[in-house]
Amino acid sequence: MNNNDLSGLLKGVADGTVSIDDALLKIKQAPFDDLGYAKPDHHRHARQGIAEVIYGAGKTAEQIAGIAGSLLSHGEKRILITRLDNSKADKLKETAGFNYYPTARIGLIGSMPEKRTGKIVIATGGTSDMPVAEEAAITAEALGNNVVRLYDVGVAGIHRLLAHTDDIMTANAIVAIAGMEGALASVIGGLADCPVIAVPTSVGYGASFGGIAALLSMLNSCASGVSVVNIDNGFGAAYQASMINRRTSSE
Amino acid sequence: MNNNDLSGLLKGVADGTVSIDDALLKIKQAPFDDLGYAKPDHHRHARQGIAEVIYGAGKTAEQIAGIAGSLLSHGEKRILITRLDNSKADKLKETAGFNYYPTARIGLIGSMPEKRTGKIVIATGGTSDMPVAEEAAITAEALGNNVVRLYDVGVAGIHRLLAHTDDIMTANAIVAIAGMEGALASVIGGLADCPVIAVPTSVGYGASFGGIAALLSMLNSCASGVSVVNIDNGFGAAYQASMINRRTSSE
Amino acid sequence: MNNNDLSGLLKGVADGTVSIDDALLKIKQAPFDDLGYAKPDHHRHARQGIAEVIYGAGKTAEQIAGIAGSLLSHGEKRILITRLDNSKADKLKETAGFNYYPTARIGLIGSMPEKRTGKIVIATGGTSDMPVAEEAAITAEALGNNVVRLYDVGVAGIHRLLAHTDDIMTANAIVAIAGMEGALASVIGGLADCPVIAVPTSVGYGASFGGIAALLSMLNSCASGVSVVNIDNGFGAAYQASMINRRTSSE
Amino acid sequence: MNNNDLSGLLKGVADGTVSIDDALLKIKQAPFDDLGYAKPDHHRHARQGIAEVIYGAGKTAEQIAGIAGSLLSHGEKRILITRLDNSKADKLKETAGFNYYPTARIGLIGSMPEKRTGKIVIATGGTSDMPVAEEAAITAEALGNNVVRLYDVGVAGIHRLLAHTDDIMTANAIVAIAGMEGALASVIGGLADCPVIAVPTSVGYGASFGGIAALLSMLNSCASGVSVVNIDNGFGAAYQASMINRRTSSE
Amino acid sequence: MNNNDLSGLLKGVADGTVSIDDALLKIKQAPFDDLGYAKPDHHRHARQGIAEVIYGAGKTAEQIAGIAGSLLSHGEKRILITRLDNSKADKLKETAGFNYYPTARIGLIGSMPEKRTGKIVIATGGTSDMPVAEEAAITAEALGNNVVRLYDVGVAGIHRLLAHTDDIMTANAIVAIAGMEGALASVIGGLADCPVIAVPTSVGYGASFGGIAALLSMLNSCASGVSVVNIDNGFGAAYQASMINRRTSSE
Amino acid sequence: MNNNDLSGLLKGVADGTVSIDDALLKIKQAPFDDLGYAKPDHHRHARQGIAEVIYGAGKTAEQIAGIAGSLLSHGEKRILITRLDNSKADKLKETAGFNYYPTARIGLIGSMPEKRTGKIVIATGGTSDMPVAEEAAITAEALGNNVVRLYDVGVAGIHRLLAHTDDIMTANAIVAIAGMEGALASVIGGLADCPVIAVPTSVGYGASFGGIAALLSMLNSCASGVSVVNIDNGFGAAYQASMINRRTSSE
Amino acid sequence: MNNNDLSGLLKGVADGTVSIDDALLKIKQAPFDDLGYAKPDHHRHARQGIAEVIYGAGKTAEQIAGIAGSLLSHGEKRILITRLDNSKADKLKETAGFNYYPTARIGLIGSMPEKRTGKIVIATGGTSDMPVAEEAAITAEALGNNVVRLYDVGVAGIHRLLAHTDDIMTANAIVAIAGMEGALASVIGGLADCPVIAVPTSVGYGASFGGIAALLSMLNSCASGVSVVNIDNGFGAAYQASMINRRTSSE
Amino acid sequence: MNNNDLSGLLKGVADGTVSIDDALLKIKQAPFDDLGYAKPDHHRHARQGIAEVIYGAGKTAEQIAGIAGSLLSHGEKRILITRLDNSKADKLKETAGFNYYPTARIGLIGSMPEKRTGKIVIATGGTSDMPVAEEAAITAEALGNNVVRLYDVGVAGIHRLLAHTDDIMTANAIVAIAGMEGALASVIGGLADCPVIAVPTSVGYGASFGGIAALLSMLNSCASGVSVVNIDNGFGAAYQASMINRRTSSE
Secondary structure, eight states, X not given: OOHHHHHHHHHHHHTTSSOHHHHHHHHHHTXXXXXXXXXXXXXXXXXXXXXXEEEOTTSOHHHHHHHHHHXXXXXXXXXXXXXXXXHHHHHHTTSTTEEEETTTTEEEESOOOOOOSSEEEEEESSGGGHHHHHHHHHHHHHTXXXXXXXXXXXXXXXXXXXXXXXXXXXXXXXXXXXXXXXXXHHHHHHHOSSOEEEEEOOXXXXXXXXXXXXXXXXXXXXXXXXXXXXXXXXXXXXXXXXXXXXXXXXX | OOHXXXXXXXXXHHTTSSOHHHHHHHHHHTTBOOOSSOOOBTTHHHHHSXXXXXXXXXXXXXXXXXXXXXXXXXXXXXXXXEXXXXXXXXXHTTSTTEEXXXXXXXXXXXXXXXXXXXXXXXXXSSGGGHHHHHHHHHHHHHTTOEEEEEOSOOGGGHHHHHTTHHHXXXXXXXXXXXXXXXXXXXXXXXXXXXXXEEEEOXXXXXXXXXXXXXXXXXXXXXXXXXXXXXXXXXXXXXXXXXXXXXXXXXX | OOHHHHHHHHHHHHTTSSOHHHHHHHHHHTTBOOOSSOXXXXXXXXXXXXOOEEEOTTSOHHHHHHHHHHHHHTTOOOEEEESOOHHHHHHHTTSTTEEEEXXXXXXXXXXXXXXXXXXXXXXXXXXXXXXXXHHHHHHHHHTTOEEEEEOSOOGGGHHHHHTTHHHHHHOSEEEEEEXXXXXXXXXXXXXXXXXXXXXXXXXXXXXXXXXXXXXXXXXXXXXXXXXXXXXXXXXXXXXXXXXXXXXXXXX | OOHHHHHXXXXXXXXXXXXXXXXXXXXXXXXXXXXXSOOOBTTHHHHHSSOOEEEOTTSOHHXXXXXXXXXXXXXXXXXXXXXXXXXXXXXXXXXXXXXXXXXXXXXXXXXXXXXXXXXXXXXXSSGGGHHHHHHHHHHHHHTTOEEEEEOSOOGGGHHXXXXXXXXXXXXXXXXXXXXXXXXXXXXXXXXXXXXXXXEEOOOSOGGGGGGHHHHHHHHTOSSTTEEEOOTTOHHHHHHHHHHHHHHHSOO | OOHHHHHHHHHHHHTTSSOHHHXXXXXXXXXXXXXXXXXXXXXXXXXXXXXXXXXXXXXXXXXXXXXXXXXXXXXOOOEEEESOOHHHHHHHTTSTTEEEETTTTEEXXXXXXXXXXXXXXXXXXXXXXXXXXXXXXXXXXXXXXXXXXXXXXXXXXXXXXXXXXXXXXXXXXXXEEEOTTOTHHHHHHHHOSSOEEEEEOOOOOGGGGGGHHHHHHHHTOSSTTEEEOOTTOHHHHHHHHHHHHHHHSOO | OOHHHHHHHHHHHHTTSSOXXXXXXXXXXXXXXXXXXXXXXXXXXXXXXXXXXXXXXXXXXXXXXXXXXXXXXXXXXXXXXXXXXXXXXXXXXXXXXXXXXXXXXXXXXXXXXXXXXXXEEEEESSGGGHHHHHHHHHHHHHTTOEEEEEOSOOGGGHHHHHTXXXXXXXXXXXXXXXXXXXXXXXXXXXXOSSOEEEEEOOOXXXXXXXXXXXXXXXXXXXXXXXXXXXXXXXXXXXXXXXXXXXXXXXX | OOHXXXXXXXXXXXXXXXXXXXXXXXXXXXXXXXXXXXXXBTTHHHHHSSOOEEEXXXXXXXXXXXXXXXXXXXXXXXXXXXXXXXXXXXXHTTSTTEEEETTTTEEEESOXXXXXXXXXXEEESSGGXXXXXXXXXXXXXXXXXXXXXXXXXXXXXXHHHHTTHHHHHHOSEEEEEEOTTOTHHHHHHHHOSSXXXXXXXXXXXXXXXXXXXXXXXXXXXXXXXXXXXXXXXXXXXXXXXXXXXXXXXXX | OOHHHHHHHHHHHHTTSSOHHHHHHHHHHXXXXXXXXXXXXXXXXXXXXXXXXXXXXXXXXXXXXXXXXXXXXXXXXXXXXXXXXHHHHHHXXXXXXXXXXXXXXXXXXXXXXXXXXXXXXXXXXXXXXXXXXXXXXXXXXXXXXXXXXXXXXXXXXXXXXXXXXXXXXXXSEEEEEEOTTOTHHHHHHHHOSSOEEEEEOOOSOGGGGGGHHHHHHHHTOSSTTEEEOOTTOHHHHHHHHHHHHHHHSOO
16 A cells, blocks of 8 residues: 555544544455455556456466456456466356457457557567467557567577567567577677566477576576566566556657 | 383283283284275374374375274274365265365365364465365364465555454464465564464466475575475465464363 | 554544654654664564564674664663674674574573473484574573473484483474484474474585485475474574464463 | 406307307397397396396387397296386287286286295385385395385384384395385384385475485485485385395395 | 668768778677677677676686776776676776775776666665675666665565555666565565566575575566566666666656 | 678679668578568578478477478478477378478478488487487488487497497497486497587486486586587487588598 | 393383383483483494494584593494594594594594405596595495405496406495496496495586486486495495495305 | 407417417406506597596596506607696696696696697687686697687677677587576577587576576577587587597698
8 A cells, every 4th residue: 555545544534534443444455355265456556557467377267257357346447367278268258358369378358458659579589489479469469568579580590680670679678588598588688778578488398497498598698688587477578568668658 | 102101011011910922012013003005093193182184195095995994993083184186085975974175175084173262374375376275274174273264365465465464463373375486474474473384385387396486485484483384285284283273272 | 563553543643642744654664773774673572572583694793783772772672693603793792781602603682581381392313403403492592482402313213212202292392403314303293292393404415405305305294293494494493483382381 | 248258258269169250249249139129138147147127118018029029039037027007018918927017017927936035125104105115026026035015104103113123123125115205214224234225206295396305315314224216216126125135045 | 780880881882982891891890899808899888878897707807907998998988897806896996987886896987977867776675685785776876877775674574665665656667686585576566566676686595595595486476567687686687777767767 | 691691792782783772681681581480591501501490399280381381482402390299290291292200200301312421320228219319310311411220228238339339439420319327428438439419318217307317417428529419309419410420421 | 122122121020120110211211322412322233233333524523522432431342433524533533542544534443343255346437536435445344344446447438347347246235436427337237246336426517516417327327236325425335335245245 | 449459359369379368368457557546548549539638626636647647658648637726737847748728727748739720619608708718729729629719709799709700600610608698509509500519607696506507508509500518618528529620620
């Protein structure tokens, strides 16, 4: 709870418009709903400017629907559901305004928003990184961003990346997605003058150890200005990229 | 074998009421049954005040039934079977007094006991942690405890947790269950004045490494008074919480 | 901050004895001091019943003295400083009421308290585990507990442990400390009917990996009622054991 | 190739009974067959006193049959096939003299041998360790050993193990099999005066990491006289135990 | 090399003002110096808007001086040298305009720049994280940012952090620095509406594994909008935070 | 892009045969195709003397066909598709000139080339390593090499390897493939006078950790002249062996 | 405590020669001494046929002297002190009958015993493994064994090992010691017909990870009959080898 | 021992010029010297065309001198001693023909050889990689190769590497040395048409884990034709590069 809220509440108590018990109740109950299995956070939009996102893995379709219903009833217009597999998506397809993006494994309730002017580049090392890249791309678009997709520009054929220097030099934020050795993040980090958010993917085999090789590679990037999110976390990278782009762009 | 037993046995030998060979035999055979595949420990109730618990994973339904039968024939009134999957539970459903808790994957032979006065709080970071939380909750209830469930109070929306400060401040023991980064244990540990037993869960993906991230996080908690059990070990945490609550509460 | 504090503050605002700005200021500043390099938490004693403990590693002697001074000036009578090496202890020895326990690497400002009746057993696998055991023992004593030391009762000579069954059966909490394979925790866990808090130590070489072998062993204990703290964390185990003993014992 | 063979061959060359080219050919071709996909080692029986054992995992039933045929045609009377799953065993069941032990996942071509006098104890921590234990037991029996099975004598109920002190004190070699924290090996190692070969099993969950916890525990055993084989390697432990027993026992 | 450079060069060739060999030479040699042991990149300022930063570890004072000299001779006005220990700093102290920040282990050649309006918050979990925090703070200031230091606001006393909600809500970027369990990043991430760049530190012992526990914790943050840099990499986090702040602030 | 290309292009601009915009376009677009999901690199044959190889895992059959079509349309005569499973191979079987090698999981479009004179030895520790070995063998043959297969020559029966000293002493490059302890690479490395490229395989169980044991073993080989590729990477080893053989042999 | 002891004690109670309290006291106190910091086990010689061995690391010279004094006063004639560094050895050199072996870091109180007939081979991969090998050799000799040292017979020059086939074929037990890739154990395991106890050493660098590479290699040995002890544990390997040799040899 | 030797020996036996006992003795003793602590391999030059190299770490200066003396007395003209620290080098400086290269930590007895025509490129990511690079460079030169050093061409400033495309395109073998994220190997691997041998270095901090990050990155290189040696193993990479260059170049 930020200070303004608290200050306002205290003012209400002081001038008699709010009783002490009501104030205490409000502080404790206002910002979330209690569904037993979940406590949707209705305060997040105010606090962070972006609605609650539902992480679909490990929740039943019924639980997802319940949380979405709670959020919608509190006025949310757009709800993003990540890590939503096909079978759960099927059960949600009757929900009003629901759309499913299968490669990205994302469900969206509500329409895509207008796009702000600045752009986010989403680049991948290879074709196999596409599910993670699409999770990032759909997330970024659902958050109102203009997205440029540069897929399969891995460093084994460096000229494919260099050919897109224009896009890299003019982005507000870049999401660099790669499995195997994850070198893409460092090379882009050396070329770009905007923040690069690196996403290691679990693409690879053997000593890629499900993305650890790429993760370590990206954490040790010799290029400055590169930060990293969890393996396969396209959503998280796009979310932060959107935070950056929102501050930079005109809406 | 505790000293009283041994002392009593020696007394019997000294006063002629127990023969040497009988004494030796008793020491060796008394406290357990030998089923070949298992040796149920009938002495544990006396030694630890809590009946034998059957760990269901890696045992066949027949073996579980055999062990339960051996325990029942030695006077046990309540037997807890953990990590019991649906198909084994199905085979045991004819057993007298058998109940199955599917989310918790627990089978219980015998009825739930009376509850002692003190309470155990079981808190989770998210909805996906519920199977582990229910394993803890059912275990705690089967051991005679009053349980308060606080689910989905993870630190990303800290106000949801702060709203339950009352429960946290009045518990005798708290089981803090979280996957991903496991920060819940530290935040609760900083608020509570009773022991906090942290349970890392395998919820998450990528660099959560099946619960290692949460496990390490909890082991390194900057809050004092936090100890940790194995990943997904809701049973173990509840068992220790019950030991603490039993000593503190009036029965 | 607990609800009573907040409620009281709101009451003050409502009845005009506290101004809004003062209330806001109080909420934000009251419970800690800001030394720049540290923010000693003067609220912890009220919240958790135990004073702030200063973790000495990574702080200079000057910083430690500064934090201690802040706590003393807020009325603390006893301050525990852990992980305090010899050279820093030397610099603090002029502080009034300061005592240093070199094996435990603990400094204590103020005298040892009265002991409550219940006892805590502190057991070690070997002689080399003594520094960790003494950290636990001095901590437990500084928190008002009666401590029984059982050192060098490792499982390679199981009769040494069995000979102390009396102590184990009558403790309110047991701290089981062992390096190498850490089997002590499981064997004690199988004998005791009180909570066992296991402390893996970094004693060993090769595949003990600085305590990882003992840590994993303890996390996987086949005995119920065993929880674990960080490697070499004698303080943390004693702190939780004290929380348990305090609730169980008459003071 | 041992020196006697080489010496004999050179003698043959020197006295004209063996031509140089024949000698060279014999050195290169004699001791194994070349089936393309495998090179069965017909020399091992002479070299190590025990026939070739076929590791069934990763080989097709056809390859196994081919290797067995090659060995039989060179005079082997008994062939052990380990890690043989049900479906491959089915395909081999027509082979003359073939028997399948499903819990042990072992196939045996030929009859069980006479048993030598000394005994090997095979102990497990729990019921779930039985597949590994049976792999060890059948292997030991197929190599001519007298086996005593002590199953489910884990350290959480130490009296179950102490009750079998007789068996432990009179064995020529002990195979100690345990998952989870693997403490069984240390406790037995402290009681026995014969070599203890420890087998960590993959039984457990969470921080057992598929047997790593038990493996590390056993490698760090505080008891002298304990050595370790690979996780779940019942065969390897029994093989070495048999080597020890063979040297000690009268056949 | 960006397209404009290449395009301009090609124009020069086409209109005869640049010879082919000169063009080829320019493409190959222009953007860096070759000192044998190093190839300072004079093109970076143009490419990324920030001068080359010298990573001081693993270089001799002589090599550092050589690289700095090369950069200065190409017109750089401000050079940052990170991971510069005391003894190397001593050897460089005669360099014109050189200043050394010992806690941050940073050397700066040239004066601190004007500060842009937006602010970067740098928060730490504890006092021991200060060296990493100061590396971040000095870096951020050297890159022209307004820095707010919030040190020792770890989650074990959550009210210390909540008291600074104002700073957190009004920052353009936050650098969250913590060792041990690293929970600070998640809690801040749940409160803030700007990007949070998390820095795990090697502060801690035992199962903190030199910062791995905090690293994994931060990578698995349940809060959206958190990205991570390498353990102890205060520089890298500040560099990216500066990139974000520069785009958002008026200079 | 190599210098000759660039130089030629600049010459064209200088003598007026190439316009500036055309030159810039050519530099950016020439060497690859953009299929959206992939950017086939048509320049690789010129750059590396070997055509693009398609890594089949993580691509759909349609994507593979699309990439192959793009390569064929640019004049490639032979395309290797690795990690191609049965079901994808089925979908590609109508492609002109397509052949599938199931053990090797390789698809080849076009015929096998003539073989150069020098030979590559491919040796395995056991029968279970055959899939990796065949991936290496078919790759090497598709790249024009003469291959000698030495399968099942593991060090447990060292005479099987010593019998093939001739092959080892006369190879131009050796690919040593082994799982479990991976000792084969060191023993061959000690015998051979040509480069040995070691391939750890995921064959094994327990502490082989999916090939990590063999990988570490090979990286630490006490024999000089041994380098290592990723676990199960038969293709990569054969590719490098072919590079070596090509330089040494007459074509 | 073995059954005979217990049986005898009970007999004494039954026939009146031992009082109950004395019996209980004897059971509890007899087999060890309690020095506070240590509990020397005087029962081990009877139980295991070998005296207590003092692990010198982590004990002060004073503690070692105290434990040795306790053992000597209970009739021990020979005491082995392992991991004894130079400075502690210096402090013990006045002890009657004390000898120090610096390469082995072993102190021995009492003279070397007679040697039994059978022999133990101790082989190393390289010269750098000598400290571990000498720990094994001196231990084996102190336990009454005939030792053959084969140092620097690593697999990179396999003929050096093959030249000693005689020794390998006639040993009762072999201790195979190697760092780096640890292949020595497998090659010896393939040649020998007696148990091979492998000791990984911390010799190496980089990806040897302080002996992990050798440890994993040895655990995965493709040769049957190989077991493993902890990294650098020359003592443990020799202890088990002696157990085997003692049973096999005439004394 | 190769077949020709054995064949010749057998011929000698057959025609009576060699006695059986002499032959046996020769096979066993010929190819190495036995110094007790080491067994220098005088056969290696014949077998591998390159003299024995002494690994200096873990050997005393006296042992090194002894091994060198043995090799010199068997006719070696040039002996390379790697991992030779300053203090041991000092003790060897009186040896005839001894030279020490301090950055490379290499001692060389005898003069540098003539250089063959083909060249080996040795490239590093940064200045801090120089000790490993010089170990590679001096080794390569001592083995008769022409070396081109490209230091500090890391991917964060990719134009520095592209500027040396000529050297990369014309090498016979490339040694790519990098710490941190190790991306250099992939980028070079994508440009070169000769084998690239990658050397991860321990340069870096935090999640570089002493070179593991670079090691994994290089093992997972998306470029074909890249193999890897141990962390910091400049010698091993140069040794294999020399094997390749020797076969390709005219001497």
